[in-house]
Amino acid sequence: MKLLNVFPTYTMKLQNSLLYARWSTYLQLQLILIFSINLVCLIHPVYTSTAPTNETDHLALLKFKESIHTDSHGILTSWNRSNHFCNWVGITCGLLHQRVISIDLSGYDLGGSISPYFGNLSFLRNFTLLNNNIYGQIPEEVGRLYRLQYLMLTNNTLGGEIPVNLTKCSKLVFISIGGNKLTGGILKEVDSLTNLEALYLRTNKLTGGIPRSLGNLSSLKLFDAGNNNMVGSIPDEIGDMKSLSILAIHDNKFSGKLPSSLYNLSSLITLSIGFNQIEGVLPNSIGNNFRNLHHLGIGWNRFHGTIPASLSNISKLQVFDIGYNKFTGQVPVNLGNLRDLVWLGLGTNNLGNNSTRDLDFLTSLANCSKLERLLFSFNNFGGVLPNSIANLSSQLNRLTFLSNQISGTIPEGIGNLIGLYFLVMEDNLLTGNIPTSLGKLQDMQLLDLGLNGLSGHLPSSMGNLTRLNILFINQNKLEGSIPSTIENCHNLQILEISQNNFSGAIPKQVIGLSSISLLLNLSGNSFTGSLPVEVGKLQNINSLDLSENNLSGEIPATIGDCSSLEYLYLQGNFFHGNMPSSLASLKGSGSFGSVYKGFLAHEEREIAVKVLNLQKKGASKSFIAECNALRNIRHRNLVKILTCCSSIDYNGNDFKALVFDFMGNGSLEQWLHSRIEGENESRKLSFLERLNIAIDVASALHYLYEQCEQPIVHCDLKPSNVLLDNEMTAHVSDFGLAKLLFVTNTISQNQSSTQGIKGSIGYAAPEYGMGGLVSIEGDVYSFGILLLEIFTGRRPTDDMFKDGLNLHKYAMLALPENISQIVDPTLLQLEAGEIPSQINDDEPERQINRIHIQMNGNVQNCILSIFKIGLSCSLEYPNERMKIGDVTKELNLVKNYFLSTENHGDRPQT
Template sequence: MILSTSATGKELHAAISIKESRPWTYKAILCVDPYHHMLATSAFSGRIPSNLTNCPELRVMDFIQNKLIGNIPVELGSLRKLEKLYIGENNLTGGIPPSLGNISSLQVLNLGLNNFVGNIPDEIGRLQRLSFFHVGANNLSGMIPYSLYNISALSTFSILLNQLNGTLPDNIGLTLPNLRFLSMSVNKFFGSIPVSLSNASRLETIDLSYNKLVGQVPTDLGNLLDLQWLGVGQNNLGSNNSKDLDFLTSLKNCTKLEILEFSSNNFGGSLPNSIRNLSMQLSKLYLNDNQLSGIIPTAFENFINLTILNMANNLFTGSIPAYFMKFQKLGGLFLGGNRLSGHIPSSIGDLTQLVVLYLSRNNLEGSIPSSLGNCKYLQSLEISTNNLGGVIPISHFPQILVLSLAQNSLNGTLPVEVGNLKNIFYLDVSENNLSGEIPRTISDCLTLENLYLQGNSFQGTLPPSWASLRGLQYLDLSRNNLSGTIPKDLQNLSLLYLNLSFNNLEGEVPTEGVFRNASGISVTGNKKLCGGILELQLQACDIKVKKRGKSHALKLTVIIVCGILCFLLSSLFLVLYWRRKSKKKSSSTLSNTELISKYIKETEIVDQEEMIIAVKVLNLQQKGASKSFIAECNVLRNIRHRNLVKTLTCCASIDYKGNEFKAIVFEFMANGSLENWLHPNIDNENQSRNLNLLQRLIIAIDVASALHYLHEYCKRPIIHCDLKPSNVLLDNDMIAHVSDFGLARLLSATNDVSQNQTSTVGIKGSIGYAAPEYGAGGVKEGDVYSYGILVLEMFTGRRPTDKMFKDGFNLHNFVRMALPERLVQIVDPKTFPQEK
């Protein structure tokens, strides 16, 4: 830092020149040059010193683009000769001090790009010499002091990016006749645009966008011959009729107009032919997000200097004009969200400066023109939701960053050249007709963050080398034909969302990374997946049973079905060993052998390997248990249906204590009983289980299918007699299987109950589910009654034995009273999970 002095009278001035690049903290060193300037560079940090009043001759204070913090010292108001105050683009806070209104000599006040709050003080309106006022990009609020609109010297009035509100004065163009730059965008102003703006004849920029203005755009803005930028977008202007765009006709005199922005309003009708008279200098035209209709007029072909043309999200019809090829400077073309049809013209490829092409959500057809490969600067291509076919010409877009081709009819494979897209971070080819394997070269797209391949026919296994995609955050591979296991590399990525649902994946689901977050992943519809975190509610991965040693000892894992009296069954080898030791006569043959002709000897169970089973062991101390066992075996031997629990064998023997032992071995149902899903135990580790509406509907259909089979398609009709949620079991695919036929009845050919082949254990059915028809002989109807109660319980979440049901009030009355107006009120709220 070099300091020098020069004396003029009694005043001492110092010249400052910053030579050092290292940060320097300002410490109230008063440095002014002979022209009364305080200079600054980005090296300044700290606070603005309050003792600047020691420099009463200071005229220019320039601390723009520094790292200053704290408030503006109120003492600055005593610098009565200060003409220019530049303290924008810092980290200053607090409010604008009213004392600045005392600096009557102030011509430039630049406070923009800070963190100022509060109102603009009324005192600022006293600065009648002020020509440049910039407080944009702060957090200011309240209304603009009307005194500020009366500073006739103002040429720049910039208050954009704040929270200011109010209406614009009707006479603003008269009170601010020297205004050149007016920027009030991104605030909360309401009301109409004053007609008097046309009286500020020197205006070059009008930016009123992102407010709440209403009404029509004044039609005499054509008087502003120097107008270069007119921005009224993102308001509520217009009334969706043909006269909304009349203001465009008046702009024919604005020959310097370069930017015209009237997007996101309520403008309707078609574009007037007078639009051809707009300035040939027009470079940016934004008319997107309105209700404009008709074809794209030929009048546009005059705008050869266009760099951005945004017509997206309107009602335009017809084809994309071929004359667009004349826009050789065009960098952004946005036509998406209309009703355009026909082919994408190959002449689009002549726009060699094109960077962004947005054609999504139209009715375009044909193929993607290979001529787009001439657009060497193309970085974003979005043509999703059209009727395009053919293959993906990925090799033509080596510089692409965003490629969205979703919801078309593209076919073929995802080309291996996808690996050449070194800079791509967004790739969406979902909902097409793509097939083949996902190319392994996709792992070369190191910058990829979003990858959407869902809704195609991709097959094969997942590429093993996902680990290189360190930036990948969103991955959707759902609804394909992918197989194999889930690569463990996926859990090492930075994924926030992963959807692998409805494929043919199998094996264990990882538990780290994104797989720890149940709301961030989906693996539904993969029937052979297991493991994972508890919230996924997948079946446990198989615990394989194997022989061990010369003694052929077998460790058999037996899982007990909830709601049925069960226990862990010991190895039957041990049973045989105990019987030999005690020298008791084996009694492994039932007296009613004809009723269990499918009986498999105990030793045959031992030979089964790698099988998880469920065992129902009967409590033979209960009256009628043996007859129930015989009845159940008799029923189960002749039935086979996908919605009935599969019986592996019936067993009868002597246990290690010499007591009679009877058991039925079933196929294991991984997801337990419907009872546990509808009414999870608060102490159960699976209490987070829940059934959505579709799952409940499918289960109801499954159970109905089982009953229909039992009643109508068995050689001898079978009546279950005890249908309830605890007797409906769910496999690993959530398919329902009806179980427990201990109370079942066989009907004769004449539909009479076969008394000699039925269980006689107590009253048929369970309280709440048993129907009066059982006593009246209508046994089929009894099953139907029980089924109806089960369905009501499934969708209301209430048991028929709920304590609220008493004195003749029951579950079906509860539902009947709610129909139809209050149906939503009685449906189990867990049926429709709330979004997080």
């Protein structure tokens, strides 16, 4: 299994996500600060024991209380007739009329709706319900609050459209309604709110464009509509907002060019427009206009041209991110003038000319003493890594230059960057030894030196990296033995040292690293001797690859203790004897447990029993997730849960299991990749069988997304989770990572780590690797990769996918002329007729032509359509992927076309 070329891509996107997450926090702090300062000037608390002077307010508050159904902290217990309403928790009254002027119930986990009676609080100036569980809609009655200045409803679950009547509240200064499920567009009448200073709409489901009328709000300082579904271009009128300090519209579907008027907003502090489809060039004068800019985030768009040298004039710039665009040319060497620079993101462009001067800008960055992130992967940088890299900021914690043409040795001075915890140098032309100074980087968590020409021994100082989680040093020219000090790296989860020249026995210290839970790959070396019995300590490992070595002897029975093992590769060695019986009893294993075959005698029914490994972190959560996902769903293409068990075993330990119908034909993984000893390698899937399986899976997803009461995202779609019954009908299984969409309105902390990547490497959507929200589009990406795998026969983690090539690009480059070159050969043989499994030397041309002749007919038309669907589903940007309903429709059309041409001969495609 090949993870190396996939994971760094995720990590780069993760870094970009963290950029926006970090700045999001900064924006919200600014927002809260502005709100707090203004609110202090607004409210004069009054506490009195005199009789109520306004029964209307009293009754309105009681009605509001009635609409709240969950009050876990008992906040509203003080809201009763024995206590004057001005003394109720969260209520503030005015001094003169004893009317309610403020309601602030933030962060109390209140659940319920907003009563329309709150529109009777005619003196209300502040209405704040931040961070609760308020659902329903914002009542139209809000328009009656003509004194309202602050409407703060962020981080709830409010739906519906923004009420038009809100624009009648002409004194509004602050509107904060982000973090909800609001739909519709921004009101065109928004310009009637002439006093508005902040409009915070982030993370909703808003559509439409930015109304031109927004430009009339001359007092607006903050406009944040990030993470919605908005479209269109940025209107020219945006440049009329002369007070605007924060413009954040990232994570939408905006297109076109930025209006020239925008560059005249000298008041801008933050410009965050990443993750859109905006194009154009940055003007040469940008640094002369944006003198106050702190944050310039334009990554994940379609900008091109060169980086203007005038950027160095923005002396206050802290974040500069242009990653995932099409910029070209050299990086200006005067970027070192940006002394406050914290984040420099240049990755995934066409920067550099593969010349010796490409990295000159690194020397100037020594002046940036606050620099924490330096990212310039996936470009055309050449030259030698300068020794001056040792002079970079001691605060630098992430340095990535994956996939360039950088040569020379790794400077010994890199050990001076003691703050580094993320260092990625993969896929360059580096040579020489791995410097021992790397052992000084004791905060290191991910170290990737793979796909270079490094030689010599792995230094023993690597054992000092006790916090290391991931180590990639594969495909170099390293030799000798693995130092025993590696056992000190007791936090390692992934260790890939394949395709080097390591020799000697596999150290017990390596096999005994019980922390390894994702991947241990020692393949393609010259290891000798027997496999240590310590392999049984790898109980949580997912993939173990020891192939293509010189190992011998019997496979130790302790390998059966690896209950989470999904992939085991041992070929190319000299093992003898039988496979340990401890493995034979297993029908399969997954991330959180093992599956056994059983039989219900009284029903004469075969069953599959999934027993959870509760020692594995997250197993109990997986059990609950799978139960919640499957308990109310029924579909012919979903695995049917018969019952579940949560009890205590005979030893007094917790026991949890799920019981399903047994699928007699195993998993799609076994049919596509039958390479394990003892399996029937002659099994092959015809074109129609593959197409039916694809339709079955798409139909199951269509049901989960659009026909369930609460949409369900599977989060781990891959061949091993597609099971086939005796009639070869496909059933989607393993919902241990599934998410109900109503609980996914925020990004969890785990998503900033490797463990937070949702799904399996190779199938998980790229946005998940950078902390993106769980989404239907993420599943559609996985389906697209699965569809390409079904018809190419290649895993997305295949060893051939390196140097920027992946399964999506592999298929895209072959269409349409070379389609026969990428289709699974076993499929071609089946569709071409009686073609032997091995082509005879005396007639290869004739037999190959038979395949091509058949591919020029109906099968070729169908496969071409299928590949186009797979490519459309696996596009990089979520908003560009096909809808699952369209997928099922198109696949069924392909099937109908195929069946009609089978029955009536080949005909033109319509």
